[in-house]
Structures are given as structure tokens and as C-alpha cells.
Amino acid sequence: xxxxxxxxxxxxxxxxxxxxxxxxxxxxxxxxxxxxxxxxxxxxxxxxxxxxxxxxxxxxxxxxxxxxxxxxxxxxxxxxxxxxxxxxxxxxxxxxxxxxxxxxxxxxxxxxxxxxxxxxxxxxxxxxxxxxxxxxxxxxxxxxxxxxxxxxxxxxxxxxxxxxxxxxxxxxxxxxxxxxxxxxxxxxxxxxxxxxxxxxxxxxxxxxxxxxxxxxxxxxxxxxxxxxxxxxxxxxxxxxxxxxxxxxxxxxxxxxxxxxxxxxxxxxxxxxxxxxxxxxxxxxxxxxxxxxxxxxxxxxxxxxxxxxxxxxxxxxxxxxxxxxxxxxxxxxxxxxxxxxxxxxxxxxxxxxxxxxxxxxxxxxxxxxxxxxxxxxxxxxxxxxxxxxxxxxxxxxxxxxxxxxxxxxxxxxxxxxxxxxxxxxxxxxxxxxxxxxxxxxxxxxxxxxxxxxxxxxxxxxxxxxxxxxxxxxxxxxxxxxxxxxxxxxxxxxxxxxxxxxxxxxxxxxxxxxxxxxxxxxxxxxxxxxxxxxxxxxxxxxxxxxxxxxxxxxxxxxxxxxxxxxxxxxxxxxxxxxxxxxxxxxxxxxxxxxxxxxxxxxxxxxxxxxxxxxxxxxxxxxxxxxxxxxxxxxxxxxxxxxxxxxxxxxxxxxxxxx
Numbered sequence: 001x002x003x004x005x006x007x008x009x010x011x012x013x014x015x016x017x018x019x020x021x022x023x024x025x026x027x028x029x030x031x032x033x034x035x036x037x038x039x040x041x042x043x044x045x046x047x048x049x050x051x052x053x054x055x056x057x058x059x060x061x062x063x064x065x066x067x068x069x070x071x072x073x074x075x076x077x078x079x080x081x082x083x084x085x086x087x088x089x090x091x092x093x094x095x096x097x098x099x100x101x102x103x104x105x106x107x108x109x110x111x112x113x114x115x116x117x118x119x120x121x122x123x124x125x126x127x128x129x130x131x132x133x134x135x136x137x138x139x140x141x142x143x144x145x146x147x148x149x150x151x152x153x154x155x156x157x158x159x160x161x162x163x164x165x166x167x168x169x170x171x172x173x174x175x176x177x178x179x180x181x182x183x184x185x186x187x188x189x190x191x192x193x194x195x196x197x198x199x200x201x202x203x204x205x206x207x208x209x210x211x212x213x214x215x216x217x218x219x220x221x222x223x224x225x226x227x228x229x230x231x232x233x234x235x236x237x238x239x240x241x242x243x244x245x246x247x248x249x250x251x252x253x254x255x256x257x258x259x260x261x262x263x264x265x266x267x268x269x270x271x272x273x274x275x276x277x278x279x280x281x282x283x284x285x286x287x288x289x290x291x292x293x294x295x296x297x298x299x300x301x302x303x304x305x306x307x308x309x310x311x312x313x314x315x316x317x318x319x320x321x322x323x324x325x326x327x328x329x330x331x332x333x334x335x336x337x338x339x340x341x342x343x344x345x346x347x348x349x350x351x352x353x354x355x356x357x358x359x360x361x362x363x364x365x366x367x368x369x370x371x372x373x374x375x376x377x378x379x380x381x382x383x384x385x386x387x388x389x390x391x392x393x394x395x396x397x398x399x400x401x402x403x404x405x406x407x408x409x410x411x412x413x414x415x416x417x418x419x420x421x422x423x424x425x426x427x428x429x430x431x432x433x434x435x436x437x438x439x440x441x442x443x444x445x446x447x448x449x450x451x452x453x454x455x456x457x458x459x460x461x462x463x464x465x466x467x468x469x470x471x472x473x474x475x476x477x478x479x480x481x482x483x484x485x486x487x488x489x490x491x492x493x494x495x496x497x498x499x500x501x502x503x504x505x506x507x508x509x510x511x512x513x514x515x516x517x518x519x520x521x522x523x524x525x526x527x528x529x530x531x532x533x534x535x536x537x538x539x540x541x542x543x544x545x546x547x548x549x550x551x552x553x554x555x556x557x558x559x560x561x562x563x564x565x566x567x568x569x570x571x572x573x574x575x576x577x578x579x580x581x582x583x584x585x586x587x588x589x590x591x592x593x594x595x596x597x598x599x600x601x602x603x604x605x606x607x608x609x610x611x612x613x614x615x616x617x618x619x620x621x622x623x624x625x626x627x628x629x630x631x632x633x634x635x636x637x638x639x640x641x642x643x644x645x646x647x648x649x650x651x652x653x654x655x656x
Contacts, residue, residue: 113203215271
């Protein structure tokens, strides 16, 4: 609690105690709130007095009317925030009196607008100040309490911004460039209510901030002429240097002529425009001197040899020698020119057909040529061609081109050949016949429409062909799958590297002795030839297994053999030979005997031995026709099941 509030509380307590002591005559509130900017005789409060009691005001700011306390003046919160109304109550019958004080607290109203210290602020701001830096604070004041103000900045430039809505610090928002903008005007508004508050009384103040951008010394001198390039925030002006020509053993009097001339540099910071000082860096060879102030070059003595002299000139600011630039001056020493360039012809003729095309003659493209006897073979490498007084044609490397569209007809132009070293020149006339003024490569609307229709037809045909191919491919999808399976099966049964067939081969090691290994490995390809060479009879006795394979085993397609599955099964199970000398009753074995001295013309019989649980005497024989044998393996056996199960018939070819 501050000191003023403590005094006010103490005063109110005293008034309460006094009124408690004399409350029987009259009563009044201890304190009242009264708004400022009131009118005269506005009621401040009412006093309750007993009958026969009169009231009197002892303060000039107030007066009594009946039992009401009225304001006798206009109160201002900013002048005095509280007043004391002293009132005396008197009982007329007894003369008894009671005096007390009413504390009148003046309420503050928003009745004062914000005020800037100035209506216009002039501010100088250096260019290239970093973004976010403050360049000044422009605050307004308000007599009303609390005096919280809200600011808004308006400008056509986005170079500045305020720190916040309630802090009028002016910050850099972008980099300033003296060469782009030199003066900026800002308007700053101060409002005593929030911008979003649309109700109540609001006052606004306005101030103008006039900003002048100050150029800083951040650029070196620029030799003239130069080409400007923007590199980020930096501006660079690049020149091509200077060239000059001098004759051998001759001294050029006065200022040495240069192209482009004269040699001259300016301060890159136009706002500073510092004076430039010139000097040679190297290459003078005591032949030239330069004026430090003007930059003019002059010769000290003649050049005694044919050469090219390269001079380097430094231009620096007088008040800041750290800002400097360097350029080159190339001086070529030549023999004296005795012959000017001369055209080979005084009059040329050519025909041009379109804009951008070269003029042609009966011998080919029209090309200008000049002869200069000062050079070997008369070829001057410093010749430059130009068209005098016309921009309809241009010359590139001696060839004439039509530059603009012209109506058909003949055009007379003049071509000039200039020696860029000696400035000597010659001219010739050219008669050009313009046959067409249409630009080359340009087609009319009709041609473009025809081209578009042709392309559309070709696209439609391509789409139809692609659709037919897709439909045909989908239709023959099953055929392709079957072909793929057949190819895969043929690959599995293809020939190995040693010439043997890589199919399913069964080998009975019992019959492979050392003396007949070679005969057992032979592959017989022709059954008729084998019958003539060897008369071997075969009798195959097949005994079916008593127990059939488990039903869970899927049937094997006779037309497809997966070599990978066979190899896997051979690795997992014990290898058992299906051919033995002895007859075995074990499950999974079949016994085969070969007979000798069998007539090859006779048909062999296949004896199927029934299961041991059945009648051993029941034997079914089947004739084997040589036509049913496998012609690839040489020896074949055809086995058929019992007629009792005709649906399970299958054909087996074993290769021995």
C-alpha cells in the first residue's frame, strides 16, 4: 500500500469515528465516487438529517440544497483526484451542532487524446543497416490513467516495422539501398483503446516520420563505361578495359586516345561521390605516364618495337584508399598504315527469301570481303562490317542477313567495312531482292490444323493396334502358360554336357560290373538297329506292392517331372535300387529279370506277380509290342494295370 492510500484510509477511519459519535443528529456516507467533467449543481450525494436540523457546507467546491450535497465547480481527475466536502449539521431547537467531512473521489474518464511530442519527425537512416535493428522510438503520452496506448504504422514501403502493438520502437524490416530509395515517409498512429474494441470513447493521435536514406561507403570506384550486375545485395559494375594503338617509332602528342575513352572512374557510392585518384600498377615500361587527378594517359617516348603493351591502372577514393578498382589498358604497336581497306566489289547483288535467312547469289551465300595491303595476303583481322542507315539487314561474319520483314522487291543498302585499329573504312552498295517477307519456319493456321489432324489420326491408329494386341495377349494367356510349362519340362529333360539325357534315370548297381560298365551306359537311339546287333530278350516281372501309397500324397502328373523335387527326395530318403537279382518281398521293391536267347521277333510277356496275400498262381500276362517301347531309351517296357481298375491305367517308360 502506497503513502497516499494509507493517508486516505486513515482519514476515512477518523470520519467514521466522528460520525459514530454524532450520528443522532444527521448521517451521511463516508465517501462517494463522482465522475469528472461534471456540470455545476450535479448531485454529489444526499445527507440524512433529523427534523429541525439544518445543513451548511463549509467547502467552496460544494454547496447544500435541502439535504443534498451539490458540486459547485467542475472536477477534473487529471487536476485533483479527490476532494473533501465539510458539512455542519445544527439542531435549531437546542443549538447542538455536528460537523463531518465527506470524501469525494473523482472518477477518471477517457477524455484526453494521446499526444506525440512532435507532429513530424525527421530521421536519417544509413543504408545497409541489418534487419531487426532499431532506428528510433516514437512514443505518445496520454493524461488519462491508465495510459496504455496502441500503435499502428502505415507506409508504402515495407522497409520498417514496429516492435509490437504497444511498443513504438521502429525496426528495420529490409535492407535499404541508397541507389533504389532515398526518402521514405511513415505515418504512426497512437490509439488509447485496443484496435479490437469497437465500443466506448476512443482517441487517436498521428505523427509523420520522414526518413532520409544516407549513402554509406560500401562500393569501390567504377571505371566507365561498365555493365551493372546484381549479386545478391551487392551491385557490381564490370568494365571491359581500354584499348589503344600507336605506330612504331612515333610518339602520340597530348592525351593518348583510347577506346572507349577517355579513361575515367566514378565513386560507386553516388551519395558520397568521393574524388578519385589514378596511378599505374605496372606495365608502363617508361613509355607512358598518367595524371593522378584526371586519369589522362600520355606518351613519354616512341615505342621502338612491334609489341602489345598491357597497362594496369588503379583508381582509388581520395578519402578512403581502401576503396579502389583496377582496369587494363592494352596498347598495340603497329607499322604505319599505308593502305586502307578496299572492298573486292563496288556493287553486290543478292536474293533473300525470309527473315533470318542469309542473302544468296548464283554462286552461293553472299559474303563481303575487303583487302588491306598492310597485312599478309591482304587479310585484315580487325575489319568490322555494318549497314549504314538501316536496321533491316545485319552483317554477321561477312554474311548478310534479313533482320526485318520487308515487302517483296529490290532494296538498295550500303555496307561499311571499318578497320577498328586505324578507323579507316570503305563502303560498297548492295542490291538485295526480297522475294518473301515471311519469317522462316513459320506456318499458317491451315498448315497447323492439317498437322494436328494428321497427328490425331496417327495417335488413334496406334491406340487401336495397342488395344488389339492387349486383347489377343489376354486371350492366349492359357496357351502361353502351357508353352512355358512345356519348355520348362523340355529343359529338365534336355541333354547334359556329357551327352547323356538329363531325365529320370534308374540305375541298378548290381548289374554294373567293371567289365560291362561301358555297355550299360550306352544310349540306344534306334530300336531296329539294336535288334539286328544284339538279340536280347527281356522278361519283366513286376510285383505290385501290398500296401498302396498314402492317400495324402498328391498324384504325379505323368507329363511333368520336377527334377528339383526328385533331387530333394533322394537326399532325404535312403537310395534304393528298383532292380535286383533276387526276388524281394519288401515293400517298395520290384524285381526285374533279363532273359537271354530271346527271339527279337517274338513278343515279350510282362508277368505281374500278385500280392503275397493273394493266390500266387494267379498270374496275368500282357503282351509287349515293340511299337510301344520308348524309341529314345533303346529298351522300353509298357506296364498296364489290372482290368479291375481301368481308370488308373498309366504308361511308364524306364531308361536303363
